[in-house]
Amino acid sequence: MVLALFNLIPTLTFVFVTTFTPGPNNTMSLVSGKNNGYKKSLKFLIGVFTGFFVLMILCGLFNRILFSMFPSIKPYISIAGSLYMLYLAVIILKSGFGSHSYSIIFSFKRGLFLQFMNVKVIIYGLALYGTFITPYFDGLLVVIITAFLLALTSFSSISLWALSGSRFRSIINRSPGLFSIVTAGLMVFSSISILYPFIVKFFIT
Numbered sequence: 001m002v003l004a005l006f007n008l009i010p011t012l013t014f015v016f017v018t019t020f021t022p023g024p025n026n027t028m029s030l031v032s033g034k035n036n037g038y039k040k041s042l043k044f045l046i047g048v049f050t051g052f053f054v055l056m057i058l059c060g061l062f063n064r065i066l067f068s069m070f071p072s073i074k075p076y077i078s079i080a081g082s083l084y085m086l087y088l089a090v091i092i093l094k095s096g097f098g099s100h101s102y103s104i105i106f107s108f109k110r111g112l113f114l115q116f117m118n119v120k121v122i123i124y125g126l127a128l129y130g131t132f133i134t135p136y137f138d139g140l141l142v143v144i145i146t147a148f149l150l151a152l153t154s155f156s157s158i159s160l161w162a163l164s165g166s167r168f169r170s171i172i173n174r175s176p177g178l179f180s181i182v183t184a185g186l187m188v189f190s191s192i193s194i195l196y197p198f199i200v201k202f203f204i205t
Helices: 002-006 008-020 024-095 108-116 119-133 140-167 176-204
Strands: none
Touching: 008 119, 008 140, 024 108, 024 119, 024 140, 024 176, 119 140
16 A cells, blocks of 8 residues: 555656647547537547546456567557558548548547557556556456546546637637648657557667
Protein backbone atom coordinates (compact mmCIF):
# COMPACT_ATOMS: atom_id res chain seq x y z
CA MET A 1 0.00 0.00 0.00
CA VAL A 2 2.86 2.37 0.86
CA LEU A 3 4.51 1.63 -2.48
CA ALA A 4 1.20 2.23 -4.26
CA LEU A 5 0.84 5.64 -2.60
CA PHE A 6 4.46 6.43 -3.43
CA ASN A 7 3.72 5.70 -7.09
CA LEU A 8 0.57 7.85 -7.14
CA ILE A 9 2.26 10.98 -8.53
CA PRO A 10 4.10 9.11 -11.34
CA THR A 11 0.86 7.30 -12.15
CA LEU A 12 -1.20 10.50 -12.37
CA THR A 13 1.55 12.20 -14.38
CA PHE A 14 1.64 9.30 -16.85
CA VAL A 15 -2.17 9.27 -17.15
CA PHE A 16 -2.66 13.00 -17.68
CA VAL A 17 0.30 13.55 -20.02
CA THR A 18 -0.66 10.56 -22.18
CA THR A 19 -4.38 11.40 -22.18
CA PHE A 20 -4.33 15.13 -22.88
CA THR A 21 -1.48 15.35 -25.40
CA PRO A 22 -2.19 15.11 -29.18
CA GLY A 23 -3.11 11.66 -30.40
CA PRO A 24 -5.71 9.98 -32.65
CA ASN A 25 -8.60 10.39 -30.19
CA ASN A 26 -7.89 14.02 -29.42
CA THR A 27 -7.18 14.94 -33.04
CA MET A 28 -10.37 13.31 -34.34
CA SER A 29 -12.37 14.97 -31.55
CA LEU A 30 -10.93 18.34 -32.52
CA VAL A 31 -11.95 17.80 -36.15
CA SER A 32 -15.43 16.62 -35.10
CA GLY A 33 -15.92 19.67 -32.89
CA LYS A 34 -14.85 21.95 -35.72
CA ASN A 35 -17.11 20.25 -38.29
CA ASN A 36 -20.19 19.50 -36.21
CA GLY A 37 -20.02 21.40 -32.92
CA TYR A 38 -19.84 19.73 -29.51
CA LYS A 39 -23.44 18.48 -29.19
CA LYS A 40 -23.41 16.74 -32.56
CA SER A 41 -20.03 15.23 -31.67
CA LEU A 42 -21.39 13.51 -28.56
CA LYS A 43 -22.19 10.22 -30.32
CA PHE A 44 -18.60 9.98 -31.52
CA LEU A 45 -17.24 10.98 -28.09
CA ILE A 46 -19.43 8.40 -26.33
CA GLY A 47 -18.20 5.81 -28.82
CA VAL A 48 -14.62 6.70 -27.89
CA PHE A 49 -15.50 6.51 -24.19
CA THR A 50 -17.17 3.10 -24.58
CA GLY A 51 -14.36 1.59 -26.64
CA PHE A 52 -11.74 3.03 -24.30
CA PHE A 53 -13.55 1.61 -21.26
CA VAL A 54 -13.81 -1.88 -22.79
CA LEU A 55 -10.18 -1.80 -23.92
CA MET A 56 -8.94 -0.77 -20.46
CA ILE A 57 -10.88 -3.66 -18.90
CA LEU A 58 -9.26 -6.08 -21.34
CA CYS A 59 -5.82 -4.64 -20.61
CA GLY A 60 -6.46 -4.90 -16.88
CA LEU A 61 -7.72 -8.48 -16.98
CA PHE A 62 -5.22 -9.91 -19.43
CA ASN A 63 -2.17 -7.68 -19.11
CA ARG A 64 0.09 -10.47 -17.84
CA ILE A 65 -0.89 -12.78 -20.70
CA LEU A 66 -0.74 -9.97 -23.24
CA PHE A 67 2.68 -8.85 -22.04
CA SER A 68 4.03 -12.33 -22.58
CA MET A 69 2.44 -12.47 -26.06
CA PHE A 70 3.04 -8.85 -27.00
CA PRO A 71 6.56 -9.16 -28.45
CA SER A 72 5.28 -11.48 -31.18
CA ILE A 73 2.03 -9.63 -32.03
CA LYS A 74 3.21 -6.06 -31.46
CA PRO A 75 4.56 -5.48 -35.01
CA TYR A 76 1.29 -6.60 -36.61
CA ILE A 77 -0.87 -4.50 -34.29
CA SER A 78 1.43 -1.53 -34.83
CA ILE A 79 1.37 -1.80 -38.63
CA ALA A 80 -2.44 -2.11 -38.71
CA GLY A 81 -2.85 0.83 -36.35
CA SER A 82 -0.33 2.94 -38.24
CA LEU A 83 -2.05 2.32 -41.59
CA TYR A 84 -5.41 3.25 -40.07
CA MET A 85 -3.94 6.52 -38.75
CA LEU A 86 -2.63 7.31 -42.25
CA TYR A 87 -6.06 6.52 -43.71
CA LEU A 88 -7.67 8.99 -41.29
CA ALA A 89 -5.01 11.59 -42.15
CA VAL A 90 -5.86 11.32 -45.86
CA ILE A 91 -9.59 11.73 -45.16
CA ILE A 92 -8.97 14.78 -42.94
CA LEU A 93 -6.69 16.34 -45.53
CA LYS A 94 -9.11 15.83 -48.42
CA SER A 95 -12.14 17.00 -46.43
CA GLY A 96 -10.36 20.29 -45.73
CA PHE A 97 -9.91 21.03 -49.42
CA GLY A 98 -13.52 20.63 -50.46
CA SER A 99 -13.59 16.91 -51.25
CA HIS A 100 -17.06 16.33 -49.82
CA SER A 101 -17.04 12.71 -50.88
CA TYR A 102 -14.35 12.20 -48.29
CA SER A 103 -16.31 13.85 -45.48
CA ILE A 104 -15.88 12.06 -42.17
CA ILE A 105 -18.94 10.61 -40.46
CA PHE A 106 -18.31 10.98 -36.74
CA SER A 107 -20.55 8.19 -35.51
CA PHE A 108 -20.64 6.10 -32.34
CA LYS A 109 -19.28 3.12 -34.29
CA ARG A 110 -16.33 5.13 -35.65
CA GLY A 111 -15.40 6.29 -32.16
CA LEU A 112 -15.71 2.74 -30.84
CA PHE A 113 -13.73 1.18 -33.71
CA LEU A 114 -10.99 3.78 -33.44
CA GLN A 115 -10.02 2.50 -29.99
CA PHE A 116 -9.25 -1.00 -31.19
CA MET A 117 -7.04 0.37 -33.98
CA ASN A 118 -5.37 2.90 -31.69
CA VAL A 119 -2.02 1.39 -30.75
CA LYS A 120 -1.29 4.33 -28.44
CA VAL A 121 -4.29 3.36 -26.29
CA ILE A 122 -3.39 -0.35 -26.31
CA ILE A 123 0.20 0.28 -25.25
CA TYR A 124 -1.00 2.88 -22.73
CA GLY A 125 -3.39 0.38 -21.11
CA LEU A 126 -0.84 -2.43 -20.99
CA ALA A 127 1.89 -0.21 -19.58
CA LEU A 128 -0.39 1.46 -17.04
CA TYR A 129 -1.87 -1.73 -15.61
CA GLY A 130 1.36 -3.68 -15.81
CA THR A 131 3.44 -0.98 -14.13
CA PHE A 132 1.22 1.03 -11.82
CA ILE A 133 -1.95 -0.92 -10.95
CA THR A 134 -1.74 -4.72 -11.14
CA PRO A 135 1.45 -5.05 -9.03
CA TYR A 136 -0.31 -3.31 -6.11
CA PHE A 137 -4.02 -4.10 -6.54
CA ASP A 138 -5.88 -7.11 -7.86
CA GLY A 139 -9.43 -8.20 -8.52
CA LEU A 140 -12.19 -7.64 -11.07
CA LEU A 141 -13.74 -4.74 -9.15
CA VAL A 142 -10.44 -2.84 -9.14
CA VAL A 143 -10.08 -3.36 -12.89
CA ILE A 144 -13.63 -2.12 -13.59
CA ILE A 145 -13.33 0.94 -11.33
CA THR A 146 -9.92 1.98 -12.67
CA ALA A 147 -11.02 1.35 -16.27
CA PHE A 148 -14.05 3.59 -15.74
CA LEU A 149 -11.95 6.36 -14.16
CA LEU A 150 -9.42 6.16 -17.01
CA ALA A 151 -12.23 6.26 -19.60
CA LEU A 152 -13.76 9.23 -17.78
CA THR A 153 -10.41 11.02 -17.89
CA SER A 154 -10.20 10.26 -21.61
CA PHE A 155 -13.72 11.60 -22.12
CA SER A 156 -12.71 14.83 -20.37
CA SER A 157 -9.78 15.15 -22.74
CA ILE A 158 -11.67 14.49 -25.98
CA SER A 159 -14.47 16.78 -24.80
CA LEU A 160 -11.94 19.55 -24.23
CA TRP A 161 -10.49 19.06 -27.71
CA ALA A 162 -13.95 18.89 -29.31
CA LEU A 163 -15.03 22.04 -27.47
CA SER A 164 -11.86 23.76 -28.67
CA GLY A 165 -12.71 22.83 -32.25
CA SER A 166 -16.28 24.06 -31.80
CA ARG A 167 -15.33 27.25 -29.97
CA PHE A 168 -12.75 28.33 -32.53
CA ARG A 169 -14.72 27.10 -35.56
CA SER A 170 -15.09 30.57 -37.07
CA ILE A 171 -11.33 31.14 -36.86
CA ILE A 172 -10.56 27.69 -38.26
CA ASN A 173 -13.02 28.12 -41.13
CA ARG A 174 -11.05 31.11 -42.37
CA SER A 175 -8.28 28.74 -43.39
CA PRO A 176 -9.70 25.18 -43.48
CA GLY A 177 -6.83 23.97 -45.63
CA LEU A 178 -4.27 24.95 -43.02
CA PHE A 179 -6.34 23.34 -40.25
CA SER A 180 -6.58 20.11 -42.26
CA ILE A 181 -2.84 20.11 -42.91
CA VAL A 182 -2.06 20.58 -39.20
CA THR A 183 -4.54 17.95 -37.96
CA ALA A 184 -3.59 15.49 -40.70
CA GLY A 185 0.03 16.11 -39.74
CA LEU A 186 -0.77 15.15 -36.15
CA MET A 187 -2.27 11.89 -37.40
CA VAL A 188 0.80 11.21 -39.56
CA PHE A 189 3.02 11.95 -36.56
CA SER A 190 0.99 9.45 -34.51
CA SER A 191 1.40 6.89 -37.29
CA ILE A 192 5.17 7.39 -37.56
CA SER A 193 5.62 7.33 -33.77
CA ILE A 194 3.93 3.91 -33.71
CA LEU A 195 6.34 2.44 -36.28
CA TYR A 196 9.46 4.37 -35.24
CA PRO A 197 10.86 1.73 -32.81
CA PHE A 198 10.53 -0.97 -35.49
CA ILE A 199 12.14 1.22 -38.15
CA VAL A 200 15.12 1.98 -35.86
CA LYS A 201 15.45 -1.69 -34.90
CA PHE A 202 15.33 -2.73 -38.57
CA PHE A 203 18.17 -0.43 -39.62
CA ILE A 204 20.29 -1.15 -36.54
CA THR A 205 20.04 -4.90 -36.95
